[in-house]
Amino acid sequence: xxxxxxxxxxxxxxxxxxxxxxxxxxxxxxxxxxxxxxxxxxxxxxxxxxxxxxxxxxxxxxxxxxxxxxxxxxxxxxxxxxxxxxxxxxxxxxxxxxxxxxxxxxxxxxxxxxxxxxxxxxxxxxxxxxxxxxxxxxxxxxxxxxxxxxxxxxxxxxxxxxxxxxxxxxxxxxxxxxxxxxxxxxxxxxxxxxxxxxxxxxxxxxxxxxxxxxxxxxxxxxxxxxxxxxxxxxxxxxxxxxxxxxxxxxxxxxxxxxx
DNA sequence: ATGCCTAATGCAATTAGA
Numbered sequence: 001x002x003x004x005x006x007x008x009x010x011x012x013x014x015x016x017x018x019x020x021x022x023x024x025x026x027x028x029x030x031x032x033x034x035x036x037x038x039x040x041x042x043x044x045x046x047x048x049x050x051x052x053x054x055x056x057x058x059x060x061x062x063x064x065x066x067x068x069x070x071x072x073x074x075x076x077x078x079x080x081x082x083x084x085x086x087x088x089x090x091x092x093x094x095x096x097x098x099x100x101x102x103x104x105x106x107x108x109x110x111x112x113x114x115x116x117x118x119x120x121x122x123x124x125x126x127x128x129x130x131x132x133x134x135x136x137x138x139x140x141x142x143x144x145x146x147x148x149x150x151x152x153x154x155x156x157x158x159x160x161x162x163x164x165x166x167x168x169x170x171x172x173x174x175x176x177x178x179x180x181x182x183x184x185x186x187x188x189x190x191x192x193x194x195x196x197x198x199x200x201x202x203x204x205x206x207x208x209x210x211x212x213x214x215x216x217x218x219x220x221x222x223x224x225x226x227x228x229x230x231x232x233x234x235x236x237x238x239x240x241x242x243x244x245x246x247x248x249x250x251x252x253x254x255x256x257x258x259x
Numbered sequence: 260a261t262g263c264c265t266a267a268t269g270c271a272a273t274t275a276g277a
Binding site for chain 1: 262263264265266267268274275276277
């Protein structure tokens with residue numbers, strides 16, 4: 001089972017890239033973030049023609065998350081996180097697919113720090129943790145996948161000193177990430193590559209991709225039953241070099257089928 | 260401190276991204 005995450009940065013503006021990558025990579029499940037489209041604008045038909053069922057939570061101009069699946073109709077289990085009835089951002093959608101609970105998330109960026117956006121990020125992360133603890137009690141395989149907008153350690157950025165006061169690298173966010181790991185979640189990429197510099201995002205500015213001035217922001221957190229099935233983890237970094245690419249690259253993991 | 264780039268909105272310039 002091949003599960004991917006891809007911050008597409010505008011699904012309609014980059015549909016050609018998305019379809020090309022879907023054909024070349026052939027993932028079974030895809031978590032998408034930053035759709036930047038309303039529910040009506042989501043390209044459901046085209047994706048169906050390419051063999052993918054979809055569920056999505058759109059929003060005008062910003063945010064927006066979706067899950068694509070080649071396993072047929074998708075059983076949605078949740079949309080949005082509990083804990084803030086005034087939260088209007090489309091950032092979380094969850095489904096039960098092929099025996100796995102898959103949460104697709106787009107964590108708030110949180111810049112500038114300090115400020116209300118950073119406070120929103122931290123609160124959102126605490127709401128995610130509360131929900132993740134509930135998921136752990138079910139005894140099912142669970143993956144929390146998406147753009148976390150967190151660099152967990154100095155290994156996850158080309159220049160840590162530049163990011164000291166950046167919301168992506170602030171201790172407040174990284175400590176909450178550590179709390180997730182303490183609860184029993186495994187960072188799939190770091191599990192397989194503990195010492196390597198691996199990036200999933202390269203800024204559009206100053207030829208960041210050409211200089212490999214990247215950040216690791218897109219993560220797979222796996223609970224114990226799923227962690228045992230982890231076979232591979234790959235960043236399709238070349239996709240970031242395609243014309244009109246998103247500033248993120250697709251990332252995917254391969255899971256052994258359950259016995 | 261700002262621009263460098265890109266998208267959406269909407270048709271100029273702003274907001275947001277990370």
